[in-house]
Amino acid sequence: MSSVADWEATPNPVKTNRAGLIGKPVDRYEGPLKVTGTAPYAYEVQPPSPPAYGVMIGAEIAVGRVTGADLAAARAAPGVLAVWTHENAPAQPPRGTKAHPRSSAGSRPALDGDRVTYWGQPVAFVVADTLENAVAAAHLVKLSYAPETPNVDFHGRLIDGVDPPGEKDVEVGDFEAGFKASPVQVDETWTTPIQNHCQMEPCASLAWWEGPDRCIAHTSVQMVKPAQHGLAETLGIDRDGVHLMTRYIGGGFGGKGQTYDDLTLAALAARELGRPVKVAFTRQQMMHGTIHRPATLQRVRLGAEKDGRLNAFSIMTWTHCHSDGAFTEHASNFARALYAAPNRLTGHRLVKLDLPHAGPMRAPGEASGTMSLEVAMDELAEKLGMDPVQLRIVNEPPVDPENGRPFSQRQLVRCLQEGAQLFGWDRRLPQPGQVRDGRWHVGLGMAAAIRGNFLLPAKCSFSVDAEGTITVRQGMTDIGTGTYTVLAQIAAETLGVPLGKVVVEIGDSELPPAPGSGGQFGAATAGSAALAAGVNLRRAVAELAVGDAGSPLHGGDPEAVTFQDGVIALENRSETLSDLIRRTRPEGLTVEGEIRPAQDAQRWSTQTYGAHFCEVGVDVVTGEVRVRRMLGVFAAGRILNAKTARSQLTGGMIWGVGAALTEGNAVDPRYGSLIAQDLAQYLVPAHADIGDLDAIMLDEVDDKANPMGIKGVGELGNSGASAAVANAIHNAVGVRVRDYPITPDKLLAALMARGL
Amino acid sequence: MKPFTYERAESPAAAAKAAALTKGARFIAGGTNLLDLMKLEIEQPTHLIDVGRLPMAAIAPTPEGGLTIGAAATNTAVAAHADVRARYPVLSQAILAGGSPQLRNKASVGGNLLQRTRCAYFYDASKPCNKRAPGSGCGALEGLNRNAAIFGASQACIATHTSDMAVALAALNARVETISPSGDTRSIPLTDLHRLPGDMPHVETVLVPGELITAVTLPPPPVGGQAYRKVRDRASYAGGLASVAVAGGDLALGMVALKPWRAAGAERALRAGASPAEAMAAELEGASPRGRNDFKIPLVARLATAAIHEANGRGA
Structure with missing residues (x-):
């Protein structure tokens, strides 16, 4: 069992960074494949024989039963190979079954009953020889339903909210008393809508069988092992009977943290038909058929002294999940580690609705929660007549205010101060509505960012061959974040070889397991395991060299062997890595390494931090808002790759712009369905919406986080970004819209209410 | 997508004639709207007649001092044309406010005029829509209709026409030139091209079957x-x-009706000496919002007032 003290005391090649590859803005390892359209995503993988094409059909009721199906026309249509409903789909173990008790996911049966619990739930499935024939036949399937009245009105059912399973409100001190006694108060309510992930690549799967107990599956998923185990449980075969691959993934954002019926149905149909089967969600099906970020209502109360110190704060979040679910958008949790206050109350209420499944979406919790609290802080600063940056500095806690633990690293104040300086925050006029640029009223806003940091158990293998090529193998995923690239950098730096001599193989259930991509734990977890494997390979190579009579390094101290430019050396004695391996291990040499959380990791509060600064223009005639400039300054430990990390951070910031201004999906309560079903209706920011945007990463090493001293950035950029936009709108025109997204109709109403 | 047959027309007259010969035939030029709708089976043509390569993409001056724009000209070509930019800047601005560069590069002038509504209930085949499935009802009427029409709607349809280009053409008093399957040609005021929904929202224009712009x-x-x-x-x-x-x-106003909406009431008021704000108030007296789209009343009033001032060189 390792400890934080070991990590801090032990040098390693990433820390030493002898070749300088760590932190370098290295181009994406798989970039050329992606930009030339030659990276085989799951649906584009070439199977061993011509595939059949499956098309799913979603329920057109939100809740009720499928009472009948007229499949004759579809079955008679050209090229049709199979038409399934719950009545004739292959038998599968009940949902959640774990024949193997240590499976990381239970069975996920498809078409397993007549019960419909959300609009768009797959209820029928057509397979044909071509995609066109399958789509055409799917349109001929006629289903009948016994619909029930859907319970989908979140704001009308807040009263049904209960504590999430196993959770209670967290109160420190006496919030009500502290709030009442505070001379300056904010008490407001914010709402955020359902949001959809809108990954560029919809969920898609391809499967075929090599014998009755061996299923080969390519899919698009963030976590390999649960996908493999869940599919094996569904198919009723041994877990090792599923070989699951997810080599390239066109965006995940939490929405691909699980698999969906595309995978189940592809594998089942491939078994039934004896040929490969592809199944993909359509863009429209993605909106209902996969998870979404649920809507929230958040009440924030802040009570402060006149000097700005918080006496009391509370965020209470109401949110919703599927009728059979328990997922909770923890929009209140992040606040617990952010600001000091002696009296605090945070908690959640969960309402079960007949809507599709809620689930994690980028910066789950923080993304929604900062949209209230970080605006409330702006409102408090306004009431205090205090600069919003200064208000946050005044409330900077010396230790984690929730649990009293010391921070492993906390550079929030430096993020705030450096951001303010770089952005030109001193040019902000505290009184709103003072700056015009043509028809645009211009305003500046800021917000703080926070996101927890995590390290999970993972393994990795490193091989070296007779050419001196290093191959990294890990059951990790790259969802567009840069995993391939940072693993290559760690390998090259650790073994002292050029980047061109590193091969990275990930996204495969038969490789050493890693937990995958999510919660911004990916790079730290996978990378730390890779570093361990790399250090083990260094040691093995060094011992091979000093133990080999044919090596110039023979008889030396293996600990003193250096690795640089493909050469291993002991002072002035050296040979190339490839010469050594060719001579001593022509078949190559493979070692494994692993990482586990430190036994004492919980002694520290380990978080990532940032500060967002935003300049918007508001057209008071129309209520249109355009982001003109945005800067984020972040502190997230050592940065492995300045380019991919920056892309992660700016991407998160752009998500924040979308959440603030355009993104949201509304429920039509008559049907229980979502109104926006494509990217012409669900509006994510377009290029023209993003002006001058930059993310800066402060120098930091967090040796208590993991052996590399890195932390995650995938969620951090999204945390707080929307609030900076909302605060800038207020500075521009002096009104606040607390019902996101801040669209022209809502802002126009607020402007008119102010006589503008 | 349903199977369909395809032919490339050799002349506008031949295209119109061919369209009349085949039930369920549709013209295709850029295909930016039609193909999307075919994939969703909202459009189910049995036969496509490609008019995108016919020699009707020219943009040329008319003897009267105007401009004729071929129906197959791309939106990009029209927006970038020197005469359009110099003499009809409102048209160039309107086109550039629509779609994306990729769409404008493919979309034709004729297709832009005949694009179908973007109403979410029209696009979602699981919902009622009189325009898509006559007689099925209007999902938007009591639905999420933030972007619904405020002028000229009916109980059968409250959708809007979403072309930007057509709004500018309406204000410019453009005319639409057509050829019929019989070979007859006619010239229709653009403001008469599109029909208001009434009780037949699926009949969208005054064009007869096979008539080609x-x-x-x-x-x-x-x-x-x-x-x-x-x-x-x-x-x-x-x-x-x-x-x-x-x-x-x-x-002319856009996205407020199922056709580009010529604001005749406002024009009359302006000519009578009303201020732009007064003129827009007069126009909007005839508006019928439905709750979620109430904001369009002040929005249109403020936007049009600002635009009139802008056109008159007095800024916003």
């Missing part, structure tokens, strides 16, 4: 300034919440 003709530019303003949720590639085209004393 061959060109759009502009009269000489109006005296006075021109301006196009569009309000949308994001900065590009988004349908408008409202738009306005000002061409001299003529005024």
